[in-house]
Amino acid sequence: MRVRFAECDPQSIVFNSRYLEYFDVAMTELWREAIGPYEESMGDLGVDMVVAEAGLRFRAPLRFDDEFELRASIRRLGTTSMTTAIAVIKDGTTCVEGELRHVFVHQGTADKREVPDEVRAGLTPYLAD
Amino acid sequence: MRVRFAECDPQSIVFNSRYLEYFDVAMTELWREAIGPYEESMGDLGVDMVVAEAGLRFRAPLRFDDEFELRASIRRLGTTSMTTAIAVIKDGTTCVEGELRHVFVHQGTADKREVPDEVRAGLTPYLAD
């Protein structure tokens, strides 16, 4: 991925909120690899996720046109929630790292539910030690 | 309204796409004044709008923390569509101006429908000569 001009601010660096857009892309791609396209796989199960917590630590800025990669691993897979560690990496250097905690809900509601078995099975290989 | 830092790019001016976010705010406020809160009033009628065309002319840049106002007037109210002229004004100077053409659809679909009578009645006073 490359930093888009529109993602940078007058300090000529990526504005902090944009990293949460990148984190969401990391989740989408983790899902595709582990379980399948998010909407299809989750729609079939009648389940959805909402973000409950986010944390970000900014170590070095990204700038317009920088190439970077996203790495995601699951730190904790609980009964109704999961915590994913995400890193934004440029040339081997971690520029931003953080976590997203998601809660599983019945689709179209805010009601918590257990992680479906199919999802748990798919995600388990991505659990960090 | 004031320009937010996150809306500005490395040229230290509001990035062009952000004006379409402002245009949408102008539509929301025009609706509130003419008809009522958008979601309530349109939901009751089972109708929605989608943007079919947008045009923008950038005359002078806005910068971080600039105060500005939005002006909207309806240029054309057709059978199934409307065209709204919108201006972004700072200290009496038009910085950006443009148009949005919206098409009325049955809610939850992409199927065109006529402008509801209640909407037409509410919008008519905002028709520019």
Add this chain to the structure above:
Amino acid sequence: MRVRFAECDPQSIVFNSRYLEYFDVAMTELWREAIGPYEESMGDLGVDMVVAEAGLRFRAPLRFDDEFELRASIRRLGTTSMTTAIAVIKDGTTCVEGELRHVFVHQGTADKREVPDEVRAGLTPYLAD
């Protein structure tokens, strides 16, 4: 402030990254009240701030057209950094709360510097107990 349509996602709630845009608005307004317009006051001092850490806890979603207010108080004012607690409140309920840790730098650089005396004096009344 009101939630803009463009800030909401297909779950019909404000997308998580947008709260960091709101947090930045809260910082801008805290600055205006405590010290003066950010760019003027900081430019005169040759100083700038960069975000080092951000944390957010999402308690209840905001939706399109919701009215909300932002509250900011300084939790810690160190030698070269400050931590600000920010809450997004709707009808007396805290929907999202979090912190931003900023580091003071010499303008145009990433080099840390001490909080200028004028800034420290202005911010001290906003320190939470």
Add this chain to the structure above:
Amino acid sequence: MRVRFAECDPQSIVFNSRYLEYFDVAMTELWREAIGPYEESMGDLGVDMVVAEAGLRFRAPLRFDDEFELRASIRRLGTTSMTTAIAVIKDGTTCVEGELRHVFVHQGTADKREVPDEVRAGLTPYLAD
């Protein structure tokens, strides 16, 4: 490229302003191919571009996770400005198409200047008939 979740609105389609972010990516990639990385090549020449006009026609919506490509060709290369036609295409279908008119300026100013010879030479092969 794929549509990001954060780019979609409560109608479950890409919000209109996001296409101007895509258009900017199209310009960046056109530049890379025709002339070189934007900031390096333009910085060396002491020149920059600002957007003067934008037009968009929305033919079909893009949704979360849709794959699409961007196509750009130069419609007009004038003395101090250029107009680029851009299309957002999914599975061979043009979903959104439009134009950006850019004006060349002396870097760090709003003062118009002629298109540099190096830029004109690089862009000429991309002129649509």
